[in-house]
Amino acid sequence: MKLHVIPASPNSQGPIAVAKHLKLDANNTVEIVNSYGKTRTPEFLAINPCHTCPTLELDGSDGAIWESCAIMRFLCVNNEGGDSIYPTDPILRGKIDMVMDWRQTGLYPAFPNIAYGVFGYPTDEDEAKKAFGKIMNELFPTLMDVYLKDTQFVYSDKPTIADLSIAPVLTFLKCRKNFWAVVPDKVKEYHARVLEAFPDAKEYFDMTDGMCTGFEGPGADIEP
Numbered sequence: 001m002k003l004h005v006i007p008a009s010p011n012s013q014g015p016i017a018v019a020k021h022l023k024l025d026a027n028n029t030v031e032i033v034n035s036y037g038k039t040r041t042p043e044f045l046a047i048n049p050c051h052t053c054p055t056l057e058l059d060g061s062d063g064a065i066w067e068s069c070a071i072m073r074f075l076c077v078n079n080e081g082g083d084s085i086y087p088t089d090p091i092l093r094g095k096i097d098m099v100m101d102w103r104q105t106g107l108y109p110a111f112p113n114i115a116y117g118v119f120g121y122p123t124d125e126d127e128a129k130k131a132f133g134k135i136m137n138e139l140f141p142t143l144m145d146v147y148l149k150d151t152q153f154v155y156s157d158k159p160t161i162a163d164l165s166i167a168p169v170l171t172f173l174k175c176r177k178n179f180w181a182v183v184p185d186k187v188k189e190y191h192a193r194v195l196e197a198f199p200d201a202k203e204y205f206d207m208t209d210g211m212c213t214g215f216e217g218p219g220a221d222i223e224p
C-alpha cells in the first residue's frame with residue numbers, strides 16, 4: 001500500500017505516526033509517499049477525487065481510503081499491534097471514535113484561519129482571533145476537563161489514535177506566537193507528551209514545528 005502524505009501537514013502526521021509505530025514502512029507493508037503539490041494531478045484524482053492527503057492507496061484494484069482518522073483506524077484494525085493504540089474495549093473504543101469525530105468537526109475547523117498562512121494561503125485575522133477565542137473558551141476546556149480529566153491521554157493512560165488526531169494540529173498555534181503564549185500549560189504538556197510518545201515520526205512533527213515557530217508572515221504577531 002502507498003500512504004500519500006503532505007509531510008508538514010498535521011492531517012498526514014497521525015497516519016504517518018501509526019504506520020511507523022506499527023513498523024509498516026519498515027516491513028514494506030506501507031510505503032510513505034510525499035505527494036505535496038501533486039494532489040490535483042489526473043493521476044492523484046484517479047486515486048482520490050477529493051484530492052486530499054493523507055490517502056492510503058490500497059494494493060491491486062482495491063481502491064483507496066482517505067480521511068486521516070479513517071486511515072488510522074484501518075491501519076490499526078488490520079495490522080498486528082494496532083490494538084495497543086486503538087484499544088478493543090468497546091466503551092473506550094467508542095470514546096476514542098467520538099473524540100476523533102470531535103477533532104474533525106469541532107477542533108480542526110478552528111485552525112485554517114489561524115495557521116494556513118504557513119502554507120502561503122491568505123488568512124483573515126479577525127476570523128483567526130474569533131477561532132482562537134473558541135479554542136480557548138470552548139474546545140480546550142472540553143479537551144482538558146473532559147477528555148483529559150483523569151488521564152494523561154484522551155480517556156486513557158496510554159496514547160491512542162485519538163491523541164494522534166489532536167496533538168499534531170496543536171503545533172499550528174505556534175505560528176501566532178502571542179496565541180501560543182497563552183495556551184494553558186496543561187495543553188502544552190499534553191501536546192509534548194503525545195508527540196514524544198511517537199518518536200519515529202519526530203522528523204515530521206519537527207517540520208511543522210519549524211515552519212510555525214519560524215513564521216514571520218502576515219499576522220504572526222497579532223494579539224489574541
Ligand SMILES: N[C@@H](CCC(=O)N[C@@H](CS)C(=O)NCC(=O)O)C(=O)O
Pocket residue numbers: 006009010011039040050051052053054066067068069104
Ligand atoms: N479531513 C481531511 C483533511 C485533509 C486535507 O485537508 N488535506 C489537505 C492538506 S492539510 C490537502 O491534502 N490539500 C491538498 C488539496 O486539497 O489539493 C483529513 O483529515 O484527512
